[in-house]
Amino acid sequence: MADTQLMHHHVQLTINGQAIRVPVGSTVAAAIARFPVEAYRHSVQGEARAPLCGMGICYECRVTINQREHTLSCQTLCEEGMVVTTT
Ligand code: FES
Numbered sequence: 191m192a193d194t195q196l197m198h199h200h201v202q203l204t205i206n207g208q209a210i211r212v213p214v215g216s217t218v219a220a221a222i223a224r225f226p227v228e229a230y231r232h233s234v235q236g237e238a239r240a241p242l243c244g245m246g247i248c249y250e251c252r253v254t255i256n257q258r259e260h261t262l263s264c265q266t267l268c269e270e271g272m273v274v275t276t277t
Contacts, residue, residue, distance in 0.1 A: 199214055200213055201216075201268050201269060203218075203269065203270070203271065204272070204273050204274065205221060205225055205275075205276070206227065206276060208225065212224075212268050214268075216267065217263065217265070217266060217268070218253065218255060218261075218264075218267070218268055219244070219266075221268050221274070222253065222263060223241075227276050229277060230250070230251050230252065230263060230277070231250075231252050231253060231276065231277045241264050243264070245264065246265045251263040251264045253274055253275065253276050253277075254276075255273070255274050256272060
């Protein structure tokens, strides 16, 4: 596959300041899983949290996407230029 074809099938986003290129249709949760992050978020008691259900029920996968806090990473598809931060 030519490089230009590959680029059209991928999007680039930033996770905690690091650029990553993922296939179109990837969820933000899946993209974050490619990094050695400590947690997607922390509970009010300070416990590390990460995706549990993967289908929008548990709310354990919340991250900040384009400055919008508490966004469900398992229900959000990666977009070109997206900026994601975990806690
Ligand atoms: S993993 Fe459960 S809501 Fe996202």
